[in-house]
Amino acid sequence: MSTPLLSIEGLRVGFRAADGGVIEAVRGVDLSIAPGEAVGIVGESGSGKSLSMLAVMRLLGAPARPTGGRILFDGEDLLAAGEARMRALRGRDIAMVFQDPQSSLNPALTIGRQICDVVRAHRKVSANEARIIAAEALARVGIREAGKRLDSYPHEFSGGMRQRALIAMAIACRPRLLIADEPTTALDVTVQAQIVDLIAELRRDLGLAVIFISHNLQLVSEIVDRVVVMYGGKVVEDGPVEAIELSPRHPYTKLLKACVPSLGGPVGPLVAIEGTPPRLGRMPEGCPFSPRCPRAIEPCADEMPQLIREAERRIACWRPQ
Amino acid sequence: MLRLVAGRIVSSIGTLFFVGLALFALTRSGPGSPARIVLGADANAEQIAQFEQAHGLDQPFLAQYATWLRDVLRGDFGKSFVTGRDVATEIVNALPVTLSIVLFAFAIALVFGIGIGILAALRPGGAFDRLSRFASVLGLSIPAFWLGIVLIRFVAVDLRWLPPGGYQPLSAGLWPHLSTILMPSVSLAVYYVAVLARMTQASLQETLRGDYVRTARAMGLSSGQVVFYALVNALPPVVNLAALSFGYMFGWALIIEQVFNVPGLSRALLNAISQRDFLLLQGIVFLFTTIFVFANLGADLINRLLDPRQRAAA
Numbered sequence: 001m002s003t004p005l006l007s008i009e010g011l012r013v014g015f016r017a018a019d020g021g022v023i024e025a026v027r028g029v030d031l032s033i034a035p036g037e038a039v040g041i042v043g044e045s046g047s048g049k050s051l052s053m054l055a056v057m058r059l060l061g062a063p064a065r066p067t068g069g070r071i072l073f074d075g076e077d078l079l080a081a082g083e084a085r086m087r088a089l090r091g092r093d094i095a096m097v098f099q100d101p102q103s104s105l106n107p108a109l110t111i112g113r114q115i116c117d118v119v120r121a122h123r124k125v126s127a128n129e130a131r132i133i134a135a136e137a138l139a140r141v142g143i144r145e146a147g148k149r150l151d152s153y154p155h156e157f158s159g160g161m162r163q164r165a166l167i168a169m170a171i172a173c174r175p176r177l178l179i180a181d182e183p184t185t186a187l188d189v190t191v192q193a194q195i196v197d198l199i200a201e202l203r204r205d206l207g208l209a210v211i212f213i214s215h216n217l218q219l220v221s222e223i224v225d226r227v228v229v230m231y232g233g234k235v236v237e238d239g240p241v242e243a244i245e246l247s248p249r250h251p252y253t254k255l256l257k258a259c260v261p262s263l264g265g266p267v268g269p270l271v272a273i274e275g276t277p278p279r280l281g282r283m284p285e286g287c288p289f290s291p292r293c294p295r296a297i298e299p300c301a302d303e304m305p306q307l308i309r310e311a312e313r314r315i316a317c318w319r320p321q
Numbered sequence: 322m323l324r325l326v327a328g329r330i331v332s333s334i335g336t337l338f339f340v341g342l343a344l345f346a347l348t349r350s351g352p353g354s355p356a357r358i359v360l361g362a363d364a365n366a367e368q369i370a371q372f373e374q375a376h377g378l379d380q381p382f383l384a385q386y387a388t389w390l391r392d393v394l395r396g397d398f399g400k401s402f403v404t405g406r407d408v409a410t411e412i413v414n415a416l417p418v419t420l421s422i423v424l425f426a427f428a429i430a431l432v433f434g435i436g437i438g439i440l441a442a443l444r445p446g447g448a449f450d451r452l453s454r455f456a457s458v459l460g461l462s463i464p465a466f467w468l469g470i471v472l473i474r475f476v477a478v479d480l481r482w483l484p485p486g487g488y489q490p491l492s493a494g495l496w497p498h499l500s501t502i503l504m505p506s507v508s509l510a511v512y513y514v515a516v517l518a519r520m521t522q523a524s525l526q527e528t529l530r531g532d533y534v535r536t537a538r539a540m541g542l543s544s545g546q547v548v549f550y551a552l553v554n555a556l557p558p559v560v561n562l563a564a565l566s567f568g569y570m571f572g573w574a575l576i577i578e579q580v581f582n583v584p585g586l587s588r589a590l591l592n593a594i595s596q597r598d599f600l601l602l603q604g605i606v607f608l609f610t611t612i613f614v615f616a617n618l619g620a621d622l623i624n625r626l627l628d629p630r631q632r633a634a635a
Contacts, residue, residue, distance in 0.1 A: 096539040098536065121546070153629040169540055
């Protein structure tokens with residue numbers, strides 16, 4: 001295996017609690033992404049997937065902060081990098097797009113201005129050159145008459161177009177890693193598919209590594225090479241997308257998969273996972289999924305299973321299937 | 322956009338029409354005829370009737386208003402009952418004094434108010450934020466006239482850095498002019514510095530939490546640009562408040578002018594009130610109202626420039 005582009009080792013993210021203690025929401029995440037690889041991170045709300053990626057960007061807002069581990073990007077520990085260094089990396093080497101395109105663009109500035117500002121933050125180019133680069137980026141994400149649309153304001157764009165514009169901002173400086181945090185959740189289903197296709201296409205054309213965060217296993221499976229399943233601030237299963245799709249081994253992955261009804265399959269009642277995710281600060285000693293797990297046995301609730309490598313996948317379960 | 326501006330100007334003029342009516346009614350609602358004051362206590366009824374007829378005071382209320390309005394539209398504010406001098410000339414003579422104090426105070430309020438507000442919003446709960454909160458409460462609670470008196474006591478009387486009062490026009494030189502309006506302007510500005518700082522701080526702190534600010538940071542924009550991104554969205558309420566403040570400042574300037582013995586509009590206005598000099602009184606108050614209305618119109622237009630959604634709605 002080639003040297004990873006991004007390697008997260010034992011990452012912990014905690015919130016300072018009112019009583020002075022620290023509540024951990026990300027509890028030792030190990031994860032690595034090869035150059036050009038596309039990885040999906042899947043899990044319910046509160047599984048720590050977004051927080052982990054915000055930690056990579058060093059954009060965790062107070063009171064959340066990394067409390068342990070390392071994040072190596074191209075060999076450089078981002079958790080030890082200064083703010084100026086992070087600013088240089090963000091948007092140029094690692095870019096991130098977020099969930100809600102409605103509010104993620106500045107309503108007071110034109111699309112072109114916002115893309116140009118990103119370009120000029122990282123490259124010494126004239127205003128005119130920046131505009132040309134911005135128009136190219138906008139055209140690349142499939143916006144027609146990109147040159148003209150540079151002068152549009154966000155409110156003149158549809159939701160899907162706004163997400164495209166945000167992706168244009170993200171790829172304008174040709175980063176090596178694009179982190180997409182539920183980029184389609186706020187969009188119509190038809191538009192969702194378009195955005196997913198766009199990201200797949202950009203990845204192919206630009207050689208981008210992509211981390212696609214979602215709670216929808218099926219959606220992610222369409223474009224990624226590998227799926228990482230997170231629960232309770234930990235990675236519980238990680239493997240090639242086909243393997244995860246065909247034979248999920250962690251009971252949680254299996255249930256996640258069952259939650260999405262398949263097209264053409266038999267019509268039955270919708271499956272939901274019983275119970276709710278564990279509350280922060282009230283994590284069980286052992287496997288965080290054990291209280292909801294249909295296969296839980298004796299040691300599950302008391303001792304956390306290690307993330308064990310098995311052939312091409314990793315799994316943390318006392319009783320995998 | 323142009324149609325919108327025209328529409329707003331028309332509605333502002335409509336506002337002025339009704340404000341003028343209310344003003345007219347108020348000046349006439351007080352006891353005592355101007356004739357009694359001008360002609361003295363021993364004037365007989367006939368003389369008073371004659372005076373009232375000569376100045377149109379015997380006409381029905383609405384007729385008086387119509388006459389006044391017609392004259393005002395032609396730029397004629399009438400003549401003072403007492404001195405016989407042209408009201409417009411009287412105002413034009415006193416206005417520059419008040420205007421230079423208010424404009425200077427307004428500049429102080431904008432620069433320091435918005436500046437302090439921005440710095441405080443950058444680190445919520447930080448030392449500067451807490452200091453500015455404390456200073457704001459102080460600034461909001463100190464009456465301007467009292468601050469003026471304190472300034473006179475220390476800066477003028479003890480330190481002898483600035484004259485304790487009076488006024489020098491700009492034509493007398495920049496420093497002589499500044500030395501007379503500095504203390505009045507600062508006294509007037511302190512309250513508005515505090516108000517604008519609080520508003521800027523609150524509004525900017527809110528927009529700094531916006532998703533688009535996170536996007537800007539995720540794209541590696543400099544911290545200055547990130548603040549700019551938040552600020553363009555934080556300014557509209559500040560602009561509105563600044564416009565209101567500008568209008569209110571003229572009111573407070575009257576008191577400040579008394580404290581510093583400045584021959585501005587306050588002297589003219591106080592004389593007009595005590596002497597029932599209706600036309601002069603109406604002229605000055607109408608001027609203040611006009612300034613107030615147009616300051617708010619200006620704020621609306623600036624906000625439309627700041628917010629493209631409002632521009633589109635036009």
